[in-house]
Amino acid sequence: MGTIYDLAKKTGFSITTVSKALNNYKDVSDKTRAKILQAAAEMDYLPNAHAQSLSTKKSWAIGVMFSEANEVGMKHPFFNGIIESFRHATEEQGYDLIFASRNLRNRDMSYLEHFKHRAVDGIVVICSDRMDEQVQELMRSDIPIVVVDMDSANCSVVYSDNIEGARLAVNYLYELGHRKIAHIAGDETIDAGAARIKGYELAMQELNLPIRPGYLVNAGFFSVGEGKQAMERLLELDDQPTAVFVAGDQMAIGVIEAIHEHGLHVPNDISVIGYDDIEMIQYITPKLTTIRQDTDEIGEAAAELLLEQMTAKERLTERRIIPVRLVERASCAPVKQ
Amino acid sequence: MGTIYDLAKKTGFSITTVSKALNNYKDVSDKTRAKILQAAAEMDYLPNAHAQSLSTKKSWAIGVMFSEANEVGMKHPFFNGIIESFRHATEEQGYDLIFASRNLRNRDMSYLEHFKHRAVDGIVVICSDRMDEQVQELMRSDIPIVVVDMDSANCSVVYSDNIEGARLAVNYLYELGHRKIAHIAGDETIDAGAARIKGYELAMQELNLPIRPGYLVNAGFFSVGEGKQAMERLLELDDQPTAVFVAGDQMAIGVIEAIHEHGLHVPNDISVIGYDDIEMIQYITPKLTTIRQDTDEIGEAAAELLLEQMTAKERLTERRIIPVRLVERASCAPVKQ
DNA sequence: CAAATTACCGAAAGCGCTTTCGGGAAGAGG
DNA sequence: CCTCTTCCCGAAAGCGCTTTCGGTAATTTG
16 A cells, blocks of 8 residues: 555655645646656555544544434434435545444543544434433534434534424324324423424314323333333223324334224224334335435435534534425324214 | 643653553553543543554554445345444444445545545445445455355355255245245345255255246345235246245235235235344234344354454454244244145 | 662654645746 | 746654653662
8 A cells, every 4th residue: 555655755756745746736747746646546555544634633534423212223213214314415525424432442431532532523413312411412512513303502403393294294184084183202301202292282272172181192212112002091091082193103003003902993993193204114004104204304404514514614503404294105094973 | 632742741741651651551650640640531631543543553443334235225124233233242342333435535436445544443344245346345355354144255254044044934834834835035146145045945855845937036136126026926827836935024025015915815825934034024914924133143243253353463264154043923824725 | 788670751753644834946027 | 137936846843642762760689
């Protein structure tokens, strides 16, 4: 591979000139530039990123932090769609992604510390838990940052229009004739959960529908199992809902499971609508009608907001809310007379 | 944050001594070490990773390359399970993962070049396409490397016991009374596809079952749609199989869809068994019986093989084959009389 | 008590690159 | 022909850290 010293020796120029030629400085003649590039190609020269970063204070790396709350990490079907799209967008600008550990030579360190150690140019955090101390610390720092799926006044954020999504869901059920509409909700400590609850309440109010006792049930953190449990609570009610709006697709899978185990049919007995539009719900029975979050667009928006800060070299606080849309499949039907 | 120069000034020692104290050299007294560590803590000192790497030639970073063949990247439900477990294992040893782009200041470069540029300590590639020129190049290099889901004599590899897996599947169907067993296969250019075909043929031979005309159908690259198409071909046969072993879960989903659309029932009319055990198949109808690949163990084994090389600082070529097991669910039934 | 260890510390070189600044040569202008 | 630009190029400092090697002071040994 070699260094610029080797290149300098080989071509007879100084390392200064070599470096300039490589970096397209204008004060080197076309002829010498050509010679140097030629020599570089011949010896497969590649600049050392660490030396460059040390000297320029720019690492061309973006640190990514996943919420580890549920220990799924990159397996999360919604988050990994976002990160994939984010990666594509930043890759085009020449950035690499680094997934940091919290372990430095067996010494524990926070994500912020690790990112500072690595001197990343920016940080993306994909996390729903606003109480996470690690995330708080990142947000307080002065490194360019964008956080996804969570709101904050102190840094750039991007998330879906959860209130509108909830409204879409409720209105859709209403138009199918449903009046007894329940909501299986995500925990209120999670922004997405709270916003969808709010949207549900708003929509119900706008439609002059009462939220009957027990119709708003907290199902925690979006897992299949929690969804199932929540639905079982609804099925115990004397006054059962005819439709349920579920705050997440994974939960909705559990919800459908519970309904089926109860001997009821989806959607003939109970309609269910989910949220997210993760891939697998196209393959369950019935195919789930849901509110689609556009992971591609979320990832791109996040990249955009972060790149903006990195080139401006200052923190900005922009909020980007991505529209959602309803995807009609087969889990909702007109209410039975 | 500050540098070791600041620390030196603050404590009155030389930067040499500061560095030694920080790195637990034994030729610095306990007293001065304590002072220096104390000062370091006070000023939130963190070593600069780039400077360290430049000086030590160790970056504590592992480059990861995903097969981009199907453009799913980190969304791939099987691969991302592996990478997640790999990450956990390497994190414990203090390594960070870097997902490289192929773009360096708008200059195209290969993954190998990029990894050299970043001076990673090792590389993990998760890829099934043995023809990928990028992967070939990585394997030819002298950087420690481990490749997952593919065989090679030139570097450390880890993959599932595909032959045994296929055999398990076929034998299981046989024990249920099936004799007309078809195989919907992955493409032979993919190691996993080829091995499962081989296992299928072997098992059929061991059981003295003929592979009837049209019973071995190539379904390409493991997608739902390709699986569906392949099954439609099987359904056109005069002599339809009573059971089909499908080389991947995603394909199996398509297979079931095709069977259902044909008015037949799984498993009463046709049994289907998949491969992988990705999460979503627990939620489809019927729940898919499958051969489970242990992504956790694969990721750990890959980490182990790579760490071994990185500490030995030389390339090794070890092959690790991870056992599989059959997970019985509801998509297979005894053959109809 | 002199000599030989041992314990502790620092000067300096080096890792590979960028960037400022100055200087010489060539060309332009009068 | 002389001065002023413009064009190219290189010396040197600096980025933050590691590591070798040598030196002094303190300690041990005989």
